[in-house]
Amino acid sequence: MTFPPTPEAAPSGRATIHDVARVAGVSVSTVSKVINGRYGVSAKTSAHVLRVVTELGYESSLIAASLRRGRTHVIGVLVAEFEPFALSLLEGISEALQGTGYDLLSYAGSLSGPTEGQHEGWERRSLSRLGGTLIDGAIIVTPTVEAPSASVPVVAIDPHTGPAGATTVDSDNLEGAIAATRHLIELGHRRIAHVRGRRDLESARLREEGYRMALAEAGIAFDPALVVDGGYRSEESTPAAEQLLSLADPPTAVFAANDLSAIRTIEIARAHGISVPDDLSVVGFDDIPAAASHEPPLTTIRQPLREMGAAAVRILLGKLDGGDDASDAHVRMPAQLVIRASTAPAR
Amino acid sequence: MTFPPTPEAAPSGRATIHDVARVAGVSVSTVSKVINGRYGVSAKTSAHVLRVVTELGYESSLIAASLRRGRTHVIGVLVAEFEPFALSLLEGISEALQGTGYDLLSYAGSLSGPTEGQHEGWERRSLSRLGGTLIDGAIIVTPTVEAPSASVPVVAIDPHTGPAGATTVDSDNLEGAIAATRHLIELGHRRIAHVRGRRDLESARLREEGYRMALAEAGIAFDPALVVDGGYRSEESTPAAEQLLSLADPPTAVFAANDLSAIRTIEIARAHGISVPDDLSVVGFDDIPAAASHEPPLTTIRQPLREMGAAAVRILLGKLDGGDDASDAHVRMPAQLVIRASTAPAR
């Protein structure tokens, strides 16, 4: 059998498998077999099809293939937003995925959808929209609801429920918070405030609990006026910081639930003419990249973000390849105090 | 018309539109209409369908919808790898996309595919695999080849070709490199080496050119032995740094093509017992988050990464909504010297 010398030119836009088939003078199923290296195609035909594929710059549509086939060899990382915390995790995930044969797709879903408007449950929506089709497995970053009975294997990082739900990776938020608060106490502070994190996250609850425990341990009475809601985002912590610093008897130290709110607290303090760390000590949580480069460099609790991402990958791949590797269904990493320059002895 | 009270339970796994239709006792097209808010469905039916949707936790498959429909309202960011440079860009892109109604999907393609093995052209492959279906538009980070005649609007950040190809966003690599080298010269250095970047990127070429220009301007002869290939990745710059520091007459200063190779150079120097900045000054490029937190803090050329990401979004949205907004087809941002502690006067 001989093939005509490139009968027709490629049509405009993206080439489909039909274009390849037409130009090569074979059927689509033959092209499909060649592309996927299936048996049952003569060497000659195969070579010819491959030539046309190259010529047309054809690349099979991940979407269409995914819809039809089961596996896609793509891991999905679902985030609410691409903020520093998720980004550091992503870096670790990406690195851990190198050479595994899996591609990485990260998705930040937000609005749209039938049950519009509700911020909560974004992870369920995103997972539902991508799962069962586009991705073989998912890593969900700070999900707010119980992991849905998903169609694909899932591991959650820093989930709402703590290690209660499905497979999870988190760090020791309680010990971290205790260490942060103790650090402040050892520096001689007594009026220590807490900018609380997202109410819908277990990590935030544990950080508050650690704060209270360290206080109690040192015999310092808990003052409800010194605990304000900051959420985990900069904007949300602005009013919290304002409120704290406007108090008649303001705190001399603040333990913020994460670095973003810690940094914002320092900015607000500065605007109030309060010097950090001279007049106010501030400690954060997470140790995002910006913490170290901030002025002054932020004392914080380091979560091994990249390692956590890598751990999530390891577990997920185990689920995908092996069976139900329930052995390390819950991984907890240490959270460590990193002393920099945003904290100083009380005066 | 009355509806039966939830006839059948949802099947296992992800619910499809068929499940909803069956349980609700209507046709799939009716469900589709309700989901997408189309006209032609009675209020009663609509409410009932919505109830079943909620009950079943149904969410339409992005993939299937995308395949059928044109627009998906998701923007794709194509990267070769999730490294610090791309991550910072992503942060800016994500922020700029807030409230625009577009979701964000980032994809790092790698292996697999018919034309396997070739690292070059990953962007064409990824775009081809996602485009035309999953994403409405794409932002490609450091593409190595000419932007393909894509099926969707595309803007390239820091492309191989410079502002030659399609729509691009980059920073002033030439001026940045000149500033970096001048800084070293002003510090009294004469033997200044250059760890070259990725050969396939225009940005790397321009940085070398700036280095040469600044040298010439100061009347310093160009020494080929002082220019080595480092790529942009840490591992790739290890041998480069080794080679440089093992020279009989080693340099007293190094201008590295990016922060990752600058940091690696400092690490290698340390291993050789060479102190930075006392015995060796090092300046990088990019100002990734790790630059400031490195010890010693890295003197570098700052690219406004987040702003570049935001600019790319702005242009892309213009292309998507408006028509061909060729007005700012090429955006060039300034690159600025940031002096920290990895550089010092020559001794």
Next chain:
DNA sequence: CTGAAAGCGCTAACAC
């Protein structure tokens, strides 16, 4: 060894 046809989950004409 190759091609025709069914169907993945969904939407959009077009009937009824």
Next chain:
DNA sequence: GTGTTAGCGCTTTCAG
């Protein structure tokens, strides 16, 4: 107002 039908681009039995 509602259901039927024809694909989107692809893979995969199953005939030829």
